[in-house]
Amino acid sequence: xxxxxxxxxxxxxxxxxxxxxxxxxxxxxxxxxxxxxxxxxxxxxxxxxxxxxxxxxxxxxxxxxxxxxxxxxxxxxxxxxxxxxxxxxxxxxxxxxxxxxxxxxxxxxxxxxxxxxxxxxxxxxxxxxxxxxxxxxxxxxxxxxxxxxxxxxxxxxxxxxxxxxxxxxxxxxxxxxxxxxxxxxxxxxxxxxxxxxxxxxxxxxxxxxxxxxxxxxxxxxxxxxxxxxxxxxxxxxxxxxxxxxxxxxxxxxxxxxxxxxxxxxxxxxxxxxxxxxxxxxxxxxxxxxxxxxxxxxxxxxxxxxxxxxxxxxxxxxxxxxxxxxxxxxxxxxxxxxxxxxxxxxxxxxxxxxxxxxxxxxxxxxxxxxxxxxxxxxxxxxxxxxxxxxxxxxxxxxxxxx
Amino acid sequence: xxxxxxxxxxxxxxxxxxxxxxxxxxxxxxxxxxxxxxxxxxxxxxxxxxxxxxxxxxxxxxxxxxxxxxxxxxxxxxxxxxxxxxxxxxxxxxxxxxxxxxxxxxxxxxxxxxxxxxxxxxxxxxxxxxxxxxxxxxxxxxxxxxxxxxxxxxxxxxxxxxxxxxxxxxxxxxxxxxxxxxxxxxxxxxxxxxxxxxxxxxxxxxxxxxxxxxxxxxxxxxxxxxxxxxxxxxxxxxxxxxxxxxxxxxxxxxxxxxxxxxxxxxxxxxxxxxxxxxxxxxxxxxxxxxxxxxxxxxxxxxxxxxxxxxxxxxxxxxxxxxxxxxxxxxxxxxxxxxxxxxxxxxxxxxxxxxxxxxxxxxxxxxxxxxxxxxxxxxxxxxxxxxxxxxxxxxxxxxxxxxxxxxxxxxxxxxxxxxxxxxxxxxxxxxxxxxxxxxxxxxxxxxxxxxxxxxxxxxxxxxxxxxxxxxxxxxxxxxxxxxxxxxxxxxxxxxxxxxxxxxxxxxxxxxxxxxxxxxxxxx
Numbered sequence: 042x043x044x045x046x047x048x049x050x051x052x053x054x055x056x057x058x059x060x061x062x063x064x065x066x067x068x069x070x071x072x073x074x075x076x077x078x079x080x081x082x083x084x085x086x087x088x089x090x091x092x093x094x095x096x097x098x099x100x101x102x103x104x105x106x107x108x109x110x111x112x113x114x115x116x117x118x119x120x121x122x123x124x125x126x127x128x129x130x131x132x133x134x135x136x137x138x139x140x141x142x143x144x145x146x147x148x149x150x151x152x153x154x155x156x157x158x159x160x161x162x163x164x165x166x167x168x169x170x171x172x173x174x175x176x177x178x179x180x181x182x183x184x185x186x187x188x189x190x191x192x193x194x195x196x197x198x199x200x201x202x203x204x205x206x207x208x209x210x211x212x213x214x215x216x217x218x219x220x221x222x223x224x225x226x227x228x229x230x231x232x233x234x235x236x237x238x239x240x241x242x243x244x245x246x247x248x249x250x251x252x253x254x255x256x257x258x259x260x261x262x263x264x265x266x267x268x269x270x271x272x273x274x275x276x277x278x279x280x281x282x283x284x285x286x287x288x289x290x291x292x293x294x295x296x297x298x299x300x301x302x303x304x305x306x307x308x309x310x311x312x313x314x315x316x317x318x319x320x321x322x323x324x325x326x327x328x329x330x331x332x333x334x335x336x337x338x339x340x341x342x343x344x345x346x347x348x349x350x351x352x353x354x355x356x357x358x359x360x361x362x363x364x365x366x367x368x369x370x371x372x373x374x375x376x377x378x379x380x381x382x383x384x385x386x387x388x389x390x391x392x393x394x395x396x397x398x399x400x401x402x403x404x405x406x407x408x409x410x411x412x413x414x415x416x417x418x419x420x421x422x423x424x425x426x427x428x429x430x431x432x433x434x435x436x437x438x439x440x441x442x
Numbered sequence: 443x444x445x446x447x448x449x450x451x452x453x454x455x456x457x458x459x460x461x462x463x464x465x466x467x468x469x470x471x472x473x474x475x476x477x478x479x480x481x482x483x484x485x486x487x488x489x490x491x492x493x494x495x496x497x498x499x500x501x502x503x504x505x506x507x508x509x510x511x512x513x514x515x516x517x518x519x520x521x522x523x524x525x526x527x528x529x530x531x532x533x534x535x536x537x538x539x540x541x542x543x544x545x546x547x548x549x550x551x552x553x554x555x556x557x558x559x560x561x562x563x564x565x566x567x568x569x570x571x572x573x574x575x576x577x578x579x580x581x582x583x584x585x586x587x588x589x590x591x592x593x594x595x596x597x598x599x600x601x602x603x604x605x606x607x608x609x610x611x612x613x614x615x616x617x618x619x620x621x622x623x624x625x626x627x628x629x630x631x632x633x634x635x636x637x638x639x640x641x642x643x644x645x646x647x648x649x650x651x652x653x654x655x656x657x658x659x660x661x662x663x664x665x666x667x668x669x670x671x672x673x674x675x676x677x678x679x680x681x682x683x684x685x686x687x688x689x690x691x692x693x694x695x696x697x698x699x700x701x702x703x704x705x706x707x708x709x710x711x712x713x714x715x716x717x718x719x720x721x722x723x724x725x726x727x728x729x730x731x732x733x734x735x736x737x738x739x740x741x742x743x744x745x746x747x748x749x750x751x752x753x754x755x756x757x758x759x760x761x762x763x764x765x766x767x768x769x770x771x772x773x774x775x776x777x778x779x780x781x782x783x784x785x786x787x788x789x790x791x792x793x794x795x796x797x798x799x800x801x802x803x804x805x806x807x808x809x810x811x812x813x814x815x816x817x818x819x820x821x822x823x824x825x826x827x828x829x830x831x832x833x834x835x836x837x838x839x840x841x842x843x844x845x846x847x848x849x850x851x852x853x854x855x856x857x858x859x860x861x862x863x864x865x866x867x868x869x870x871x872x873x874x875x876x877x878x879x880x881x882x883x884x885x886x887x888x889x890x891x892x893x894x895x896x897x898x899x900x901x902x903x904x905x906x907x908x909x910x911x912x913x914x915x916x917x918x919x920x921x922x923x924x925x926x927x928x929x930x931x932x933x934x935x936x937x938x939x940x941x942x943x944x945x946x947x948x949x950x951x952x953x954x955x956x957x958x959x960x961x962x963x964x
Contacts, residue, residue, distance in 0.1 A: 264818070266811045269798070276793040283750060283780070283788040284802045285771030 048339050051389035055337065056351065059378030066373065067366065074365045082371075085358040094241035096350065096357045098313060101247035102127070103349035105306025106331025108258055109156075109299045111340040115262055116295040117275025122163055122178025123303040124328025125185030130156040130304025131311045131318055132189040135218050138228030138312065140196070140203050145228050149250075149308045156304015157297040159185055164296025168289040174296065182324050190320050193218055206317075217317040229314035247309040252346055254305065259342040271295055303328060333379040339389070352379070444508030447472045447635050448493070448524070448604055453502035455488055457846075460837040462488040463499065466661045468654050470604065475626055475636045477646040477667075479679050480656035481878040482850020483835050486639045487529075489656070490606050493637075494526045495519045525597030526606040529849075529876075531589050533581045540564060540577040543596050560599075567598045571628055572621075586736070587618040594625070605629065606637045611645055612876050616906055616939070623649045641679070641878035643672045655679050680880040688886045688911040691894070695914070696726035699867050699898035700747075705756030707742045707922075715754070716742035718922040724867065729889060729899040731913035731930075733906075735942050739922035740902050741783060744871050747900075748780045749773050750788070761866055774803060777866030781857055781873045783902070789856040790844045797825035797840035800859050832858040832884075849876045861888055868892055871902040886912055906935055920944045 060083075067075035081088075086096045106123045113120035120126075133155035137148040163177035193204045194215065206212040206219045221229050235244040262268040273281040274291045281288050306327065311318055334352060338344030355378065359371030448470040455463040462485045470476050480486045491497045493504065495513040503510050506522050513519050519526075533542050540557065543564055549556040561577055568575055573591045581589060590610060597605050607626075611619045626636055626649055638650060646653055647667060655662040655678040662678050676684040701723050709716035717739045724730045732740055745751035747758060749770040758766050765773050774780075782788035790799050801810055801821050810820055825840040834854045836842035844852060857873060870889060874882045889912060892899050903909050909916060909930070916928040918941040925947040928938065940946045 264816055265814050266805055266816055267814060269805055269816060273791050273794065273802070277787075277791045279787045280789065280791045280802070282770065283748075283782060285769065285774050 047389055047392050048341070048344070051392055052337050052339065052344070052348065054388050054392075055381040055384055056378060059374070059381045062377045062381075063374035066370065067362075070366065070370070078362050078365055081361045082355075082358040082374075085361040086354040090239045091241035091243070092357055094235075094239035094244035096353045097248040098243035098245070098315070099356060100350045100353035101251040102306040102310040102327055103330055103334055103353055104248075104251040104255055104345055105309060106303050106328050107334025107338060107345040107349050108255055108331075108342055109160075109302035109306070109328075110331045110335035111338060111342060111345050112258060112262070112302060113295060113299040114335055114340040115275060116271040116291070117278075118164075118167070118292065118295055118299070119175050120160065120163075120178055120296065120299045120303075121175050121332070122160065122181050122185075122300070122328070123306075123331045124324045124326075125178070125182035126156040126159040126300040126303035127307040127328045127331075128182075128189050128321075128325055129159045129185045129307070131307030132192065133304070134228075134308035134312055135204070135318055136192075136196075138221060139208075139219055139224045140198065142225050143228065145230050145312055148228050148312055149230075149305060152308025152312075153301045153305045156307070157301035159304065160296040160298070160300020161293060164293040167296070168292040182328070186321055186324055189318075193318065193320060216320040220317060221312070221314045226314075228312055230309070230312045243313065243315055245313055247313060251306075251309065251349075254302070255342045255346050258302070262342065303331065306331075330379075337379075444505070445472075446470060446505070447507060448637075449505040449508075450489065450493060451503050451505065453489060453492055453499045453504075455485075455492055455497055455499045457488075458837055461659050463492070464659045464661075465502075466656065466659075469664075470635050470637060471652070472635055473630050473633045474651040475630055475638055475649050477650035477653040478637060478639045478656070479641060479643075479646060479653050479675060481641065481658075481679055481880055482854075482876070483658075483848035484656040484679075484878075485659040486656060487608060487848070490526065490608060490637065490639060493519070494524060494606065520600055520602070523601060523603040524606065525600060525602030525604070527590065527593040527597065527608060527610055529608040529610075529612060531593055533589060533592060535582040536580060538578050538580055539575050539584070539592050542581060542592055543577075543599050545596075547600055564595060564599060567595055571598065571625055573625065587614055587621075590614070590618075590622070603633075604635050604637070606639070608639045609641075609876065610638075611640065611642060619645070643675055643879060646675065647672060657681060676879050679878065684879050684883055688890060690890055690914075693727050693894065693914075695728040696896060698723045699726050699761060700724040700900065701757075701759040702747070703757045703759075705743065705746060705753050705758060707739070707746045707751065707753045709742065714922075716922050717746065717753070719756075720919075720922075720924055721756075722917055722924065722927075724898045724900050726866075726898050727893055727896045728915060729893050729901055729913040730915045730917060731901045731903055731909050732917050732919055733903060733909040733938065733942065734919035736904055738919050740871075740919055742922075743919070744780075744783070744869060744902060748778065748869060774863075779803075779860040779863045779865035779868050781860050781868070781870040783871040783875075785849075785852055785856055790852055792843070792845040794844055795840065796829070796834070796836055796842045796844055796847065796855060797821050799844050799855060800825045800828050800840075803859060803863060828855075828858045828862060834858060850878060850881055853877055854881060857885060857888065861892065865892075865897065867898045867900065869900045869902075872904060873901070874903075874905065874908060882908075906938070909938065910935060918942055920947075925949070 064075065064079050067079055086092055106127055109123045109126065110120055130152035134148040134152035137143040137151040143151070159181060163174045163181055166172040166177050167174045194202070196202065196204050201208045204218050206214050206217070209219055209223050230245045230247050232245045235246065236242055238244070262272065270281065270286045271291055271294070273284065273286060274288045278288050310316065310327070330352060334345055334349045337348035337351070352375070355375055359375060362371050446469045450466065450468045453463050453466045454461070466485070466489055468478070468489065478486050478489070488497065492499045493513065495515045495518050498514065504513060505511065511522060513522065534545065537545070540561055544560045549559050564577055567573070573595055575588060575591050575595065581592065610622060614622060623645070626638070629636060640646060650667050652664060652666055653675065654664045655675065657679060665675070673683070703721050705717060705720045706715050707717035720743060722730070732743070734740055742751065746753040749768065753766070756766070757764060760773070760776055760778060763776060765776065786792060791802065801824065804810060805816065810817055810824070822840055828834065829839065832854050835851050836847045844855070847855070853873070853876060860868065868889070873889070874885050877885065889899055889901065893914070901913055911930070913930060916930055916933070916938070917924050918926040918928070918938065920942060921944065925944070926941040927948065
């Protein structure tokens with residue numbers, strides 16, 4: 042389990058360095074306000090219940106897009122198309138909700154399937170023609186977003202633009218979809234009384250759904266023959282073929298599952314009833330934030346829960362910097378943390394070396410352990426990270442080959 | 443000046459779960475070939491990596507010419523004129539030979555490459571030592587033997603005085619090995635010192651002056667080759683007597699297990715076929731060896747046989763079933779096991795743990811899964827059983843990452859996995875490549891045990907010793923064709939060599955052709 046501890050510690054250190062950089066930035070801009078505002082930013086997420094609700098609300102789709110990317114990483118693929126899959130999933134969920142008037146769970150299933158289909162194509166191209174999935178999935182991001190825009194603005198039923206608010210109430214708004222509360226309240230994800238507890242409309246059961254999915258994905262990857270095959274293909278396609286595994290089929294399946302995760306994320310976000318889909322000119326950032334979540338979690342599905350919660354927390358906290366600091370400042374700080382999260386693996390390498398040297402010098406395992414345990418602030422259960430990240434484990438023992 | 447050019451005194455290097463080097467001392471005299479002998483995983487490569495600056499030892503000192511030195515990275519080693527040819531070459535495939543040689547030590551004026559100067563030096567060096575290379579050929583286009591010469595030239599170009607060879611002969615043909623031995627002797631005449639890592643005793647007896655033996659990370663001793671024998675060396679290395687002869691009782695082969703008819707496999711590299719119209723049979727209770735020099739179609743044939751690649755023509759029958767177009771998994775279920783040639787490419791998922799690798803061919807069987815869930819307890823038990831039975835050594839047992847295991851132990855894991863399938867036909871491609879004598883003995887015993895149990899074994903080998911001692915029948919392959927069939931008891935190595943080199947063919951008259959050519963030249 043020590044390997045897992047090192048992984049967690051590496052992510053935590055990345056976060057701390059990122060926060061330190063943010064503090065320095067604030068000091069440089071406005072030194073008198075820097076400390077109080079920085080403190081506010083760090084505590085805002087838990088300062089009042091509605092803010093905590095928002096953290097959890099945003100974390101749910103983040104967990105899903107993080108899982109999408111992490112799952113693909115684990116199976117040797119880079120799914121950069123989570124944004125497109127997320128958008129397509131969101132659209133299908135809204136279409137089922139607004140036009141087909143389905144209940145919320147059916148809409149979520151639709152989002153799941155739509156995301157899977159959007160992941161299927163890059164997977165198919167990769168398997169059949171060895172076209173790099175990065176390129177296809179980037180293109181599918183744009184295809185997905187544009188197609189969704191087109192459908193939202195033009196989908197008609199009986200001469201009415203059904204996706205837009207005008208189908209339900211007189212409204213001049215043409216750049217966003219109808220509000221679920223009057224279009225189809227049945228499609229809103231149940232709040233199960235949590236909205237009252239948190240005193241916020243943002244709060245619903247989506248965070249719990251996301252956590253359950255993350256746990257399921259962890260089990261699939263680590264406990265099933267299917268996950269074993271997928272990982273084998275990801276690590277070494279030749280050896281999997283040699284072992285009689287259908288590597289091509291597994292590439293397609295991996296991308297479909299990955300896409301389904303992102304699609305479900307889109308459903309969770311837009312079926313909360315608090316946001317409408319706006320006609321977009323740029324790709325939705327939720328999909329790309331999923332990459333950060335996955336990197337920070339070193340592709341561990343359970344780690345994704347925690348890293349998504351953290352990123353969501355810091356995003357909510359960032360809002361409290363205003364108006365003393367510009368809005369862009371928040372984005373920069375978040376960007377630095379996310380950027381450093383990419384170094385989590387590097388940090389892990391350095392840490393492993395450091396801890397190992399330490400151990401061999403004193404020749405006592407118990408000496409090295411407290412050093413890691415003493416580190417604040419995120420407590421992660423031990424089983425959170427028993428496996429390695431997408432890249433290699435670092436030890437090279439007696440390499441005689 | 444000290445008698446020793448390099449001294450490594452009391453070196454200790456620890457990895458998690460394993461003491462790779464435990465108080466090891468190695469002293470290299472000027473102008474000698476010093477062999478470093480040990481089993482797989484004995485710590486030879488670790489010790490050399492410490493000397494070359496890839497690892498730092500926890501304890502011990504390194505002295506050069508009697509002075510203590512600190513080698514923190516390969517650049518330090520290079521500055522002390524220590525050079526190393528790694529077992530797996532470190533060459534840039536798409537660069538030319540010349541570019542590879544000067545890489546890292548490029549001669550330049552004001553930042554502009556001075557290749558003409560470098561070329562002169564390289565050509566001079568290659569002539570002086572008889573290391574024929576084409577400076578403009580790309581690495582990916584030249585043979586493994588040639589690539590090794592490039593690695594050697596790299597060391598010479600940097601004026602290295604201490605040359606480390608890490609299992610240099612593992613990838614060479616018998617002729618190339620002889621050449622290498624000659625080159626090494628030339629180096630020592632010039633006063634260069636050579637550290638030669640190997641576990642081939644014949645080579646040590648042929649070329650080395652002294653030999654240091656390691657076992658399980660510990661120093662066993664240093665001996666003069668003049669005053670020792672192969673038997674003594676192997677006893678020092680393994681800790682017991684090793685049997686060099688393969689013991690086999692006579693046996694009448696049974697029914698046909700594998701029937702290969704007119705198999706043709708197209709080549710990926712050129713328009714010719716890699717395997718041309720090959721037909722033969724393997725019966726139950728016999729070991730048939732497909733011998734030949736590397737690159738004569740054996741690899742492609744095995745790919746077609748095991749289903750990794752398609753053949754364009756022919757028919758393969760296993761136990762009466764036509765498997766020509768069968769999926770790999772189905773061939774495996776039918777009773778075929780395959781010890782692949784390239785253990786890193788096909789044999790192992792390096793980032794998986796040892797136990798995950800040991801079930802690579804059977805994780806789907808009811809023994810190891812229930813409703814799609816892996817029965818990890820059973821996997822662990824099975825892995826522990828195989829590890830104990832086959833003496834597979836690793837840092838952390840079943841959970842060791844395969845990547846971190848020594849090559850010999852990786853190979854042992856693959857062999858254990860494939861033989862434990864209890865196959866009707868075992869296809870073993872160079873199963874002893876990179877193994878020490880103790881392990882080779884054990885692999886040969888296992889192959890013979892399969893045969894004695896009435897199973898069919900197809901062995902593909904480049905090692906002449908193995909070809910002569912293990913099989914019941916030898917088929918020689920040359921340029922994709924079978925050019926001869928022999929009983930190992932009735933053929934000499936020299937005769938076999940002629941067939942392997944294409945100078946003789948049982949089924950076609952090549953002698954006449956060659957003479958005709960000579961006549962034309964005259």
